[in-house]
Amino acid sequence: MTEPTGRQRKNPIMRTRVPLPPAGRSRVALALTAAAALGRFELQVCADCGKVQYPPREACHGCLSLRLEWQPQSGEGELISETVLHHSHEAYLRDHLPLRLGMVRLDTGPTVIAYLHAAAAHPPCRVKIVAGLDKAGQAALVAIPGGHNSSEGAADMANDPQLRELICDPCAGAKSQGARARARSEPMNGERQRD
Amino acid sequence: MTRRRRAGYGNAVVAVPVTIPYVRHSIRGAHWFIARGLHDLLEVSGLDKSDLDGLCLSSFTLAPDTAVGVTQHLGLSLRWLDHIPMGGAAAIVALRRALRAVESGDATVVACVGADTNHVDTFRNTIGNFSQFARDAVYPYGSGGPNASFAFLTDYYMRAFGARREDFGKLCIAQRENALRYPNALFKKPLAMEEYLNARPIAEPLRLFDCVMPCAGAEAFLVMSRARAEDLGLPFATVLATMERHNSFPEDPIQMRGGWALDREELFAQAGVTHRDIDFLQTYDDYPVISAMQIEDLGFCGKGEAPEFIREHSLTIDGTFPVNTSGGQLSVGQAGAAGGFLGMTEAIRQVTHMAQGTTVPDARIGLVSGFGMINYDRGLCCGAAILAEPRA
Numbered sequence: 001m002t003e004p005t006g007r008q009r010k011n012p013i014m015r016t017r018v019p020l021p022p023a024g025r026s027r028v029a030l031a032l033t034a035a036a037a038l039g040r041f042e043l044q045v046c047a048d049c050g051k052v053q054y055p056p057r058e059a060c061h062g063c064l065s066l067r068l069e070w071q072p073q074s075g076e077g078e079l080i081s082e083t084v085l086h087h088s089h090e091a092y093l094r095d096h097l098p099l100r101l102g103m104v105r106l107d108t109g110p111t112v113i114a115y116l117h118a119a120a121a122h123p124p125c126r127v128k129i130v131a132g133l134d135k136a137g138q139a140a141l142v143a144i145p146g147g148h149n150s151s152e153g154a155a156d157m158a159n160d161p162q163l164r165e166l167i168c169d170p171c172a173g174a175k176s177q178g179a180r181a182r183a184r185s186e187p188m189n190g191e192r193q194r195d
Numbered sequence: 196m197t198r199r200r201r202a203g204y205g206n207a208v209v210a211v212p213v214t215i216p217y218v219r220h221s222i223r224g225a226h227w228f229i230a231r232g233l234h235d236l237l238e239v240s241g242l243d244k245s246d247l248d249g250l251c252l253s254s255f256t257l258a259p260d261t262a263v264g265v266t267q268h269l270g271l272s273l274r275w276l277d278h279i280p281m282g283g284a285a286a287i288v289a290l291r292r293a294l295r296a297v298e299s300g301d302a303t304v305v306a307c308v309g310a311d312t313n314h315v316d317t318f319r320n321t322i323g324n325f326s327q328f329a330r331d332a333v334y335p336y337g338s339g340g341p342n343a344s345f346a347f348l349t350d351y352y353m354r355a356f357g358a359r360r361e362d363f364g365k366l367c368i369a370q371r372e373n374a375l376r377y378p379n380a381l382f383k384k385p386l387a388m389e390e391y392l393n394a395r396p397i398a399e400p401l402r403l404f405d406c407v408m409p410c411a412g413a414e415a416f417l418v419m420s421r422a423r424a425e426d427l428g429l430p431f432a433t434v435l436a437t438m439e440r441h442n443s444f445p446e447d448p449i450q451m452r453g454g455w456a457l458d459r460e461e462l463f464a465q466a467g468v469t470h471r472d473i474d475f476l477q478t479y480d481d482y483p484v485i486s487a488m489q490i491e492d493l494g495f496c497g498k499g500e501a502p503e504f505i506r507e508h509s510l511t512i513d514g515t516f517p518v519n520t521s522g523g524q525l526s527v528g529q530a531g532a533a534g535g536f537l538g539m540t541e542a543i544r545q546v547t548h549m550a551q552g553t554t555v556p557d558a559r560i561g562l563v564s565g566f567g568m569i570n571y572d573r574g575l576c577c578g579a580a581i582l583a584e585p586r587a
Binding site (some may be wrong): 019022025026029030054055056061069080081082083084085086087088089090093101103105111112113114115123127134136138140141 | 246318319322323324328330331332333334335336337338339340342343345346349350351354395397398399400401445448451521571572
């Protein structure tokens with residue numbers, strides 16, 4: 001059972017301002033959002049040297065290969081650092097302060113900056129990165145407490161009132177946990193290759 | 196194979212440190228602050244505008260212009276031009292480029308200028324589009340800007356090395372004391388430890404006085420031959436050694452060291468001095484954790500020992516280890532790219548005995564350090580220079 005967030009209803013006479021989170025992304029980063037929209041966390045993997053990388057790049061920073069493939073990731077890693085943000089430069093995010101953020105070293109190598117779930121312990125601890133969508137429709141990565149199985153990521157997000165406001169689970173409409181798990185693990189059309 | 200020993204900077208010197216007083220906000224453009232910087236360089240040096248044949252510029256708020264547009268905007272005809280987008284490392288890198296240009300004869304007088312304006316929304320625009328990685332993978336997460344990035348580094352550093360808030364506080368308070376003797380500092384009240392510790396949280400563990408305040412202003416200096424400086428009767432400093440490194444230690448999961456750690460031995464060897472000879476240190480200090488890292492990586496103490504070093508030393512102008520003698524960015528303000536020049540102009544003043552109120556007694560040799568550009572999760576540009584009073 002999820003708790004109400006307790007946010008105040010707006011005065012209906014007041015003009016409605018609808019700020020959004022920052023929506024600008026490079027073209028190469030949009031693939032992260034495309035995967036997140038299917039409930040999957042994918043990163044670029046080099047087809048030549050196997051290096052996994054983040055943030056998204058135009059080439060492999062290990063061997064400069066241009067053959068990068070987006071592949072599903074387990075998201076397992078270690079929370080190495082955290083902060084609680086009390087100040088933001090964007091109106092939308094200011095409405096949601098304070099915000100807990102984490103820096104996560106994925107087991108596959110890259111360091112990821114993500115929203116940090118309220119139930120996650122302080123670093124160092126195991127966490128898991130899952131991908132949702134923010135109000136701008138862009139991918140938003142969330143570090144949830146480690147040791148969970150991937151299909152519970154969405155439920156976990158809903159249990160953090162802050163994250164429930166910030167991030168939508170694109171698979172929430174799936175009929176069952178089973179369907180949601182399948183959506184997360186199965187590529188849509190066999191092998192997906194972008195670019 | 197051993198590398199060829201780097202040539203020194205025998206013939207080229209640095210002179211005429213200029214500061215255009217900072218203001219919190221300005222309606223002027225970056226060009227205005229650049230123009231004022233150049234104007235003061237010429238006025239103090241006695242040079243004519245036509246004597247200037249090189250310009251090395253750093254600014255975050257010049258867009259859509261670069262240094263190229265500035266030549267026409269300000270009517271400069273040059274034969275040597277450089278634009279250095281390296282933030283807090285820009286002054287070191289500008290100095291390196293300009294010294295070589297003068298030494299080789301590609302230019303005779305190079306103006307190095309760091310200048311920025313600060314409109315009401317400037318800072319947000321700068322950090323929201325700071326880099327591709329920042330826009331894709333950092334800024335959307337809370338839009339905290341550098342506060343959030345340095346909060347991660349500070350949180351990790353405190354846990355890894357047992358640093359306490361009081362250690363960072365001691366550094367910030369010492370710099371504030373220095374700033375009270377520096378006329379251009381925007382912060383003019385003493386800072387007490389209670390006030391530091393209980394300030395409002397910005398990005399935990401960082402609180403208000405851990406964070407630089409963005410503002411508008413300019414810093415500038417000239418590089419020319421020693422003979423030219425002597426002809427003009429200008430006090431000048433010699434440069435004993437410099438270094439720069441970019442994207443050092445990319446495999447570190449989080450930044451706990453910078454390029455200084457790779458080059459400090461060569462830096463001191465080239466300078467022919469030891470750490471004991473250094474009379475003062477100007478770090479790049481947008482947040483105290485990065486000053487601690489510079490103290491360690493430049494070799495003044497071991498890795499993780501800066502908290503202990505800070506506890507043992509007094510860091511004010513008249514202390515056992517004077518740091519950021521003008522007050523640093525934390526107490527003077529961060530005028531964009533000029534923030535990277537603040538330590539350099541102050542160091543030139545110290546070794547040319549023009550520092551007035553902030554004078555470190557008998558200062559002959561100083562180290563200036565630069566750090567810049569949090570492209571994603573860490574600062575990519577590191578630099579350092581050792582400046583000295585000229586030997587007769």
